[in-house]
Amino acid sequence: MRPLQARLKSIGIMLDEDIAILDRLQRRTRDYPAGCIVQREKGRMEATRIVVTGWAIRFRTTPDGHRQIVNFLLPGDSIGLYGALFEKSDSGVELITDATLAEFPCAELMDLFRESARLGAALCWIGGQDERFLEQQILRIGALNATSRIAHLLVELQQRMLAAGAAPADAMTMPITQKLIAEALGISHVHANRCCRKLEKRGLIETGQQGLTLLEPTELKSICGYQSSAGPATDLPEASLRRLGRSTG
Amino acid sequence: MRPLQARLKSIGIMLDEDIAILDRLQRRTRDYPAGCIVQREKGRMEATRIVVTGWAIRFRTTPDGHRQIVNFLLPGDSIGLYGALFEKSDSGVELITDATLAEFPCAELMDLFRESARLGAALCWIGGQDERFLEQQILRIGALNATSRIAHLLVELQQRMLAAGAAPADAMTMPITQKLIAEALGISHVHANRCCRKLEKRGLIETGQQGLTLLEPTELKSICGYQSSAGPATDLPEASLRRLGRSTG
DNA sequence: CGCTTCCTTGATTTATGTCAACGTGCGTGG
DNA sequence: CCACGCACGTTGACATAAATCAAGGAAGCG
Numbered sequence: 001m002r003p004l005q006a007r008l009k010s011i012g013i014m015l016d017e018d019i020a021i022l023d024r025l026q027r028r029t030r031d032y033p034a035g036c037i038v039q040r041e042k043g044r045m046e047a048t049r050i051v052v053t054g055w056a057i058r059f060r061t062t063p064d065g066h067r068q069i070v071n072f073l074l075p076g077d078s079i080g081l082y083g084a085l086f087e088k089s090d091s092g093v094e095l096i097t098d099a100t101l102a103e104f105p106c107a108e109l110m111d112l113f114r115e116s117a118r119l120g121a122a123l124c125w126i127g128g129q130d131e132r133f134l135e136q137q138i139l140r141i142g143a144l145n146a147t148s149r150i151a152h153l154l155v156e157l158q159q160r161m162l163a164a165g166a167a168p169a170d171a172m173t174m175p176i177t178q179k180l181i182a183e184a185l186g187i188s189h190v191h192a193n194r195c196c197r198k199l200e201k202r203g204l205i206e207t208g209q210q211g212l213t214l215l216e217p218t219e220l221k222s223i224c225g226y227q228s229s230a231g232p233a234t235d236l237p238e239a240s241l242r243r244l245g246r247s248t249g
Numbered sequence: 250m251r252p253l254q255a256r257l258k259s260i261g262i263m264l265d266e267d268i269a270i271l272d273r274l275q276r277r278t279r280d281y282p283a284g285c286i287v288q289r290e291k292g293r294m295e296a297t298r299i300v301v302t303g304w305a306i307r308f309r310t311t312p313d314g315h316r317q318i319v320n321f322l323l324p325g326d327s328i329g330l331y332g333a334l335f336e337k338s339d340s341g342v343e344l345i346t347d348a349t350l351a352e353f354p355c356a357e358l359m360d361l362f363r364e365s366a367r368l369g370a371a372l373c374w375i376g377g378q379d380e381r382f383l384e385q386q387i388l389r390i391g392a393l394n395a396t397s398r399i400a401h402l403l404v405e406l407q408q409r410m411l412a413a414g415a416a417p418a419d420a421m422t423m424p425i426t427q428k429l430i431a432e433a434l435g436i437s438h439v440h441a442n443r444c445c446r447k448l449e450k451r452g453l454i455e456t457g458q459q460g461l462t463l464l465e466p467t468e469l470k471s472i473c474g475y476q477s478s479a480g481p482a483t484d485l486p487e488a489s490l491r492r493l494g495r496s497t498g
Numbered sequence: 499c500g501c502t503t504c505c506t507t508g509a510t511t512t513a514t515g516t517c518a519a520c521g522t523g524c525g526t527g528g
Numbered sequence: 529c530c531a532c533g534c535a536c537g538t539t540g541a542c543a544t545a546a547a548t549c550a551a552g553g554a555a556g557c558g
Binding site for chain 4: 177178179189190193194196197207
């Protein structure tokens, strides 16, 4: 199953017909190589895209050339979900691995809203989750020290991989470099390296050529005081579910 | 005119009937004193609220007691816009001035989506803007030094006041303390004070008992490399406007 | 009047940035 | 095949931004 469907299925309101609609929406996919800029900063948003496989980053650049990663995009995440509502994007999107993206015109998304109120709500829910990820990022950068920031980020990414349907074993290894960690967390890559080495020496993570591996997620959580956000299964209020079920017709 | 209407009117798709609907949605208001916690962290979201007058903060707290402000809420901003989609809120909301809030059940918002596709899109647009504010906040905290962070925050808040319909003169003074600035930008209040004093001595801002005043917004922008996001007037693509106009019926 | 909150400033410590150098793997092109 | 450049990781020495500790002043408020 595609990761978007996996995420939405976990909130418990998806019917088979909804899954079919989502399959249709993502029928056109395209492969891109790592390093590809899928969305330019201040550029037009032409299409809505959904990450099917691979990882990407959403970033912004300051006038002095400093690049800040605002969020990582994993399978199941959207690029330009509100594309129909905004002429331009403030942030850019770059692929950090080879990736497969599902692409469709922004307008098709609005048709989907008409077709199924449940799905419309589900996609708003995705958007709301994005906002939570940004809040988590602010918490990390604003309130934690460098080592805790790294632990916090790694734990969040793992949770998100699991939510997108990755097998628990696969969700331990992620295709990120120390440089990316540094750019995401507002620290220098030298300092990021030192903190990573510290975590590695404590046996909490492992770095290899294909990425970074979490060895002790539980301990990582404890050193950064990670608070998991409200679980998806219990998150959608029952009253809303019934409402949406009715209005679909 | 209420600030929410002012913000939406500036994007150019509001008809008189839409304004009337928004007026009706905000017919029930309630006054709260400064310091009031309107939404508890990890608490249930009972209602959707819109700030009519006054300022608030959205915050999160780490296990070690550090409070991080993730966003400021100004007149026209929403609290719990996606209330129907999430059982609990991850962040808390506290009023930093006396405030008037419009309150209505989350479900009423979904009725509104059915009533006017234009308004539904407009409210998604508000949600999308919130996301941009969070991205700005990440950029500030992650990529700028303390003084620039302060300048950047102040400029953004002023822009947002203007967008909500404040008179240009009023948009110069904001009801925030140095402690709040520190909590928002991830710096100590002592350091925030030193940076503020530096800006004050350069004649860029002024601090008085009723708040902080921007004297030289232009220069503040230049010292932090502030990039204004795409303007609202040109932001909603024409194609979407026409689409929405039709589907309203 | 005492309490609280906010602002202010100085002295000192600490976390993190910067600069510099070097190793490794890896793809590219000769 | 080798030589080369390039991106990434690693480590040390040093510089600096910012945190912490400490103390006090001013304004609001019961």
